[in-house]
Structures are given as C-alpha cells and as structure tokens.
Amino acid sequence: MKTSIRVQNLKCGGCAATIVKKISKIENITNVLVDKDSSTVSFHFKDEASVGNVRNKLKSLGYPSIEEENSVKSKAISFVSCATGKISKS
Secondary structure, eight states: OEEEEEBSSOOSHHHHHHHHHHHHTSTTEEEEEEETTTTEEEEEESSHHHHHHHHHHHHHTTOOBTTSOOOHHHHHHHHHHHHHHHHHHO
C-alpha cells in the first residue's frame, strides 16, 4: 500500500535527504519520496503500524505532520536534520 504524509518544517534538499535516509531504514517501508514543494513524504508500507512508526520518526527528526503541534523544539530539531542532510549530500 502507498500513503503520503504532509509535514512541517520541510524547506530544502537537505531536509529531504535526511527524511529519505532515515525513513528508508524503517522496517516494512519502501520507495520513500519527498516532494519539497508540497511538503509531502510518500512511501509504500505493509501495515498500519509501519505508518505510525514513520509518523513518530518524522516527528523525532523535527518534521511533524500538519495535524501535530509544530513546537519551537521541532523547528530546532529540523534545522539540525536539515544541516545533517546537506552535509551528507556533499
């Protein structure tokens, strides 16, 4: 099955690189794609528990879904995730 999650704080290719790298490591998740323009993370999954795992990982990386609170902490964490993604792309 395939689904998409709209997230907050997604600004650039560094953010996208971090998201793809980290979400792709989650068991039962494949074909992770990030659309920066729509702030959407799309992926294939095997069960609903896997979708919950993705939501939790996105939040821990500083990219909560649009339904969740976007705290100052989330914004700060996303800044670090973004910088990490930019460095790993180099």
